[in-house]
Amino acid sequence: IDTLWDIAKAEVEKKENLEGNGDGVEVWEKSLLFMGNKNGVTYTVSSLDRDEIPKPTLALEYTFGRRAKGHNRPKDIAHFWELGGGTSLLDLICIPITNDNIRTFAIILVLDLSKPNELWPTMDSLLQVTRNHVDKIITKLGKTNPKVATEIKQRTWNNMPKDHPDHELIDPFPIPLVIIGSKYDIFREFDSEMRKIMCKTLRFVSHYYGASLVVSVFDRYLITNMNFFSFFNLFSKSISVDQNKPLFIPAGLDSLNQIGPPPASDSDIGKLHAHTPVDLWKKIYEKTFPPKSTRDLKDVSDPAQDTQYAEYEVDAMRTQKNQVHYSSSNKGWVQYLGVPFQQYNTKLA
Structure with missing residues (x-):
């Protein structure tokens, strides 16, 4: 039985073929998943190419963009997914990444540099869950379509020169990964030693996973660049590694020798037992x-109470349902206290 997503996908493909007059016009697609710190990824999908104030992302949001390259030419389509809630909604990562789109999927990990104590646990949790899910898909593909599985595994090394x-x-991430450090305006006011440790750590993690690293002011200019990247899969070959300036290091252009050893003494390193x-x-x-x-990184707020999703009729019905449920669940306690339930229920209403 086709799911709602299957039906919607089929309709889009049918429409694209009709618009292309059926003359062998292909639809080139790319999918991006934005994720990161709680309340730290709200400037991406909701404000992409739109002059509006971005709203906080709740759960998993989706939008798309299309770009025509000329008359009777293939159309580019970019699918944008955004995971809100930081590490509190890890189970939703498996929704946008599927067997069908794994070959054209990329991850954008946005880390809030103004919260250095949250940086590693957020990064580690999101990347581990994502990698485990992608690895399962590739393993499954290896049984049904080994050629595609092999292609995906080999592609992870494309950005790394053979020599x-x-x-x-290193151990490249199974799909393209870009790590972005946001809140640079706050980060650059940190003590120089703090900036050094954070920059070296991000450079090591990015290099180890074969990812591109961008530490800069996260504004509409950067969003435009990410939009361009999502359509054409291009990244400049320029590089900036000065910790006193914004970092820009495309995948494969850094090295352990350039990054240097971890910022600790040899005696301290020996005591860590890593x-x-x-x-x-x-x-x-x-x-x-x-x-x-x-636990502190999880978003415990109730999305149902968010005013941006308010609907009078639905909210009124929900309030009524909650009220009845509360009254019924307390019936035993009311009777125990010797108060008639109907009288208590009337007062509650």
């Missing part, structure tokens, strides 16, 4: 910026 000295030391390079950098980073618990 790169770190070729055997099992992997990532674990070592994590321990050193968290020594300077003790992490918040994952």
Whole structure:
């Protein structure tokens, strides 16, 4: 049985074919998932190419953009997904990333630099869950379509030159990944040593996972660049690694030698008992910026109470339902106290 998404996808493809007069016009598509700190990804999907104040993202939001390249030429379509709530809605990551779009999917991880104590746990949780889901899809594809699975695995190394000295030391993310550090205007006011540790850590993580790194003022200019990237999969080959300036390091252009060792003494490193390079950098980073618990990073607000989604008729019905449920659930306590239930219910109403 076709799902609602299958029907909608079929309708879009049918419409595109009709608009192209059926003359072999292909539809080129790219999908992007924006995710990051709680309340930190609200400037992407909701305000993309629109002159409006962005609204906070709740749960998982979707929009798309189309671009025609000329008469009777293939149309470009970009699908934009945005995960709100930081690490509190990790289960929703599996919705936008599917067997059908895995070959054209990319992840945009937006990290709030003004909250260094939340940076590592947020980054680690989101990347682990995403990677586990993608790995499951690739494993499943390996059984039904090994050629596609092999292509995806090989593509992860496309941005890494074959003669790169770190070729055997890194573990690229299974799909394209871009890490963005936002709130740069606040970050640049930090102590220079704090900036150094954060920048080196982000450079190491990005390089280890074969990701591109952008640490800059997250404004509409950057959004425009990301929109351009989503359509054409292009990234400038320029590079900026000065921690006193915005960072811009495309995937494959950094190295462990340029990044340098973790910012700690040899004696401190020996006491950390890390099992992997990532674990070592994590321990050193968290020594300077003790992490918040994952419980503190979760969004416990009730989306049903958000005013931007207010609907009078629906809200009135919901209030009535909640009231009846509350009255019924307290019937036993009212009777225990010797108060007639009907009288209590009337007063409550």
